[in-house]
Amino acid sequence: MLKDITLGQYVPGDSALHKLDPRTKIILMIAFVVAVFLVKRIEVFAIVILFTIVVTLLSHMSISYLFKALKPMRLLLPLMFLMNLFLIKTGDLLVEWWIFKIYSDGLKNAIFIVLRLATLIAGTSLLTLTTTPIALTDGLEKLLSPLKIIKFPAHELAMMMTIALRFIPTLVEEADKIMKAQLARGADFESGNIFKRAKAMLPILIPLFVNSFRRADELAMAMESRCYHGGEGRTRMRVLRFTWRDLVAIFVVAALIAAIVIAQKLLPPLF
Amino acid sequence: MPIVVENLTHTYMPGTPNAHVAVDNVSLTINEGEFFGIIGHTGSGKSTFIQHLNGLIQPTSGRVLVDGFDMNDKKQRRQGRALVGMVFQYPDYQLFDSTVLDDVMFGPKNIGQSPEEAKASAEAAMRTVGLDPEKFGEKSPFELSGGEKRRAALAGIIAMKPKYLVLDEPMAGLDPSGRREVLKTISDLRTELGCTVIMVSHSMEDVARSAERIAVMNESKLFALGTPDEIFSRTDDLIAMGLDAPQTARLAKALREKGIAVPDNIYTNEQFIEWFGRVRNA
């Protein structure tokens, strides 16, 4: 029922991408986003697409996972495509039919925006698909820790994220169970107008909130009774280490950015 | 008419690396009016199995017929579901309303009873489970103790007067006298209302005492199905599975190993005492 969210949906594996240090992956993901935005010419996008495909192959991830990540955008992407296609009225007129006019710039922009969004989502999904949420927050904490000098609560932030990520699946599961328990008592979530339906959600929301508060309370107690007192002097069970793989990966992404910049400068315009 | 389960298989998250077959090709029939026990170690698929009886989850393959209603069919599922009351393992998933009485009335109202009828059913159900409506009716369900919550949750289902009552570990978290009372309540319900009881339990004693037939689940499969006599004479198998045999069955086994001929069909205290009395007098 509610199982279809890909948020933090780590898929176990031991591909080259899985083995990278989470810090490297986070930085490279940001670099990838920058690279995607650097592309100003549609023909150069081929490089980005090629890169995304190669990285996907390297991750041993089946393409269906990436499509699943794109699923929430299934309305937005076509909408953006159509808006760009019909609303931009510069360039050469390509097609005219009844009140619709398609111009070359419109077509270019429409393709561009869809490619950009799709590759961005694919790239970021590859990060979350190949990195455990815990490793991700660990990496983030490490990356943010220089900011502790200006009193930025890096550890607390990371801990909050870890806990939130840890409990999202639990809450989804619990919502599922509560829903079943109320269904078994003849609750009806599907019929009636919007107010009726909103009211019908109460038997789910109330136990969910009550249980969450209780759980938060218990968790805080359990953490305190194990002497948790913030990040100071805390050591880690899994220490993050850079390896040669990370170096290779950084070079590859640097090469990607270089290739984009050079291609845009030197390639003669195709269209 | 019975509940018929045919080749039921349920896989969680099929097609992913986390796919897990929680129920594997289980076929059985639960007869009208019987007390049907389900045992099995933790994670063996008991909860998954019984959720099919109410159509709360659909089988990956196979089917469930409740009084002939096919629970795979959306329309028939509604009718089938109305016959089956399901009490979940954790009452916290179910209690939500501001007072216990309102909460117990939720089910009856959903099946179309007027507020007055619902109130009457709710109060009767609360009395049945041993919660005094005068004392507990106006309390918030969240300020009840664990055992009281469990009773309130049970009352919420009983108030709907289901033909089949499915209970997922209804006695967990109760003290011994509470266990006995709830178990007695369930047995009484069965004799009074003639409803069929399907009970999952970790307590071999409870199952041994009340169930007429027992299904043993092991690693998603139906390991054995039979009368308590048949099941508990296989003490060794049960122990090998990580389950426990009832204490008396283990005592009988230990005595047998010492060379005392205790019959196979002795696994509750009452049976043992009766047998012992006979032997001593002889």
Ligand SMILES: Nc1ncnc2c1ncn2[C@@H]1O[C@H](COP(=O)(O)OP(=O)(O)OP(=O)(O)O)[C@@H](O)[C@H]1O
């Ligand atoms: N919603 C779910 N998604 C994925 N896997 C699940 C889900 N619910 C249960 N499982 C898995 O299916 C298996 C059987 O679970 P089930 O709850 O049926 O066991 P059980 O016999 O009721 O155990 P217990 O005695 O602890 O209640 C377990 O391994 C569990 O991890």
Ligand SMILES: [Mg+2]
């Ligand atoms: Mg269970």
